[in-house]
Amino acid sequence: MSTQHTENTGFIILVSVVATIGGFLFGFDSGVINGTVDGLQQAFNADSIGTGFNVASMLLGCAVGAFIAGRLADLYGRRTLLIVAAAFFLISAWGSGIAESSGEFIFYRVLGGLAVGAASVMAPAYISEIAPARYRGMLTTIQQVAIIFGLFSSFLSNYFLADIAGSSTTEFWMGFEAWRWMFWMEMFPAVLFLLLLFLIPESPRYLVLSNKLSAAKTVLTKLYGEQIAQTKIAEIEATVATTEAPKFADLVDKTSNKIRPLVWVGIGLATFQQLVGINVVFYYGAVLWQAVGFSESDALLTNVITGAVSIVACIITISLIEKIGRKPLLMIGSIGMSIALGIMVLVFATAKVQANGNLDLGDMGLVALVSANAFVFFFNMSWGPVMWVMLGEMYPNQIRGSGLAIAGAAQWTSNFLVTMMFPVMLTGIGLAGAYSFYFAGAVVSILFVLKFVHETKGIELEDMKG
Numbered sequence: 001m002s003t004q005h006t007e008n009t010g011f012i013i014l015v016s017v018v019a020t021i022g023g024f025l026f027g028f029d030s031g032v033i034n035g036t037v038d039g040l041q042q043a044f045n046a047d048s049i050g051t052g053f054n055v056a057s058m059l060l061g062c063a064v065g066a067f068i069a070g071r072l073a074d075l076y077g078r079r080t081l082l083i084v085a086a087a088f089f090l091i092s093a094w095g096s097g098i099a100e101s102s103g104e105f106i107f108y109r110v111l112g113g114l115a116v117g118a119a120s121v122m123a124p125a126y127i128s129e130i131a132p133a134r135y136r137g138m139l140t141t142i143q144q145v146a147i148i149f150g151l152f153s154s155f156l157s158n159y160f161l162a163d164i165a166g167s168s169t170t171e172f173w174m175g176f177e178a179w180r181w182m183f184w185m186e187m188f189p190a191v192l193f194l195l196l197l198f199l200i201p202e203s204p205r206y207l208v209l210s211n212k213l214s215a216a217k218t219v220l221t222k223l224y225g226e227q228i229a230q231t232k233i234a235e236i237e238a239t240v241a242t243t244e245a246p247k248f249a250d251l252v253d254k255t256s257n258k259i260r261p262l263v264w265v266g267i268g269l270a271t272f273q274q275l276v277g278i279n280v281v282f283y284y285g286a287v288l289w290q291a292v293g294f295s296e297s298d299a300l301l302t303n304v305i306t307g308a309v310s311i312v313a314c315i316i317t318i319s320l321i322e323k324i325g326r327k328p329l330l331m332i333g334s335i336g337m338s339i340a341l342g343i344m345v346l347v348f349a350t351a352k353v354q355a356n357g358n359l360d361l362g363d364m365g366l367v368a369l370v371s372a373n374a375f376v377f378f379f380n381m382s383w384g385p386v387m388w389v390m391l392g393e394m395y396p397n398q399i400r401g402s403g404l405a406i407a408g409a410a411q412w413t414s415n416f417l418v419t420m421m422f423p424v425m426l427t428g429i430g431l432a433g434a435y436s437f438y439f440a441g442a443v444v445s446i447l448f449v450l451k452f453v454h455e456t457k458g459i460e461l462e463d464m465k466g
Contacts (some may be wrong), residue, residue, distance in 0.1 A: 062412035
């Protein structure tokens with residue numbers, strides 16, 4: 001009997017979609033800050049460094065959340081960690097909007113960061129452990145679509161709230177400014193995520209790792225049918241020592257006493273995804289476009305367009321990832337981003353500086369806008385989804401949790417540093433200087449992919465080598 005006839009494809013897709021709501025919240029929580037920067041500056045009287053930390057503070061929580069999530073998921077389960085993350089998303093959304101001081105705001109944003117960090121590594125890992133190898137990459141890519149749709153939704157929400165109120169800093173409803181309502185909008189999907197997580201099963205691979213073979217068989221039977229379930233359990237058991245819990249020490253090769261090369265590849269993938277500066281566009285998009293002469297309303301509308309471009313790029317990736325593989329998509333993305341960023345640097349470097357410090361791009365404004373969206377397009381058809389796909393599937397079972405923890409922490413730490421430095425770089429070396437740094441990151445990423453990244457398309461998780 002063939003796999004196609006026995007596996008419950010509808011259920012696998014349904015479970016995967018529920019897990020990707022974590023990705024939606026990841027995107028919404030990351031993008032909502034974009035429209036609130038003016039409100040934060042006004043409410044907390046923050047300078048450029050203070051504003052940078054208010055925006056980037058979530059990323060500290062993300063780094064910690066990603067680092068501890070893998071290990072905690074090995075101890076308590078993938079679904080359990082996602083449930084905790086959903087509760088944190090809810091509390092953070094409420095608290096960020098009600099905050100009356102920078103300290104209070106940062107506390108709630110760090111709490112949301114813990115949730116984003118955990119969801120960023122656990123959702124793709126969970127989907128990878130549920131889905132069959134032949135369309136695992138496609139289902140995991142839906143996570144990036146969810147992230148981008150979350151970003152897009154936050155941009156759209158920010159735009160309409162600011163438009164109805166008049167600006168992000170004016171009162172919208174019940175005596176609260178529009179920027180506070182931007183945060184509160186996240187509470188609706190957070191509640192939905194929390195409730196739906198109780199309806200999906202725990203990862204069967206986690207259950208085998210925990211020696212809960214009966215529960216694992218029940219889940220695998222529901223996913224693949226009884227005959228395949230028994231075979232799957234045997235395959236998973238053969239790749240893990242069920243009497244020995246996964247630990248960080250497994251990341252060291254016992255024969256050479258050196259950290260496994262695969263761990264460094266994971267760190268490289270995670271770091272280069274941020275060094276190209278993608279989240280400067282997402283977190284500071286409104287600031288960026290106002291710096292080149294756009295009004296707040298036009299800048300927020302430009303963010304909506306950027307979000308739509310991102311969704312289109314991710315949909316293209318879904319159709320290609322199982323056909324051409326992960327590595328070719330990374331190469332195409334790195335080359336495309338390098339060209340787009342190079343053009344942006346050239347435009348910003350040759351622009352006139354106005355009396356207020358903003359750039360006057362003149363006729364080159366359209367070129368900058370098209371190049372920025374081309375950059376976003378190439379990122380979201382490559383490094384955006386593919387990095388998470390590869391991290392979710394490239395590690396052998398025994399080190400998946402620990403490997404994801406290290407890579408996730410590297411990703412969010414890089415994100416924090418890039419995000420924190422942008423307002424400082426903007427006032428110090430200008431847009432051209434800042435984007436030169438991101439351009440260099442994109443160029444070096446081409447060499448990294450060529451030399452160190454290996455294809456994982458179509459390989460069963462039990463066959464991944466460390």
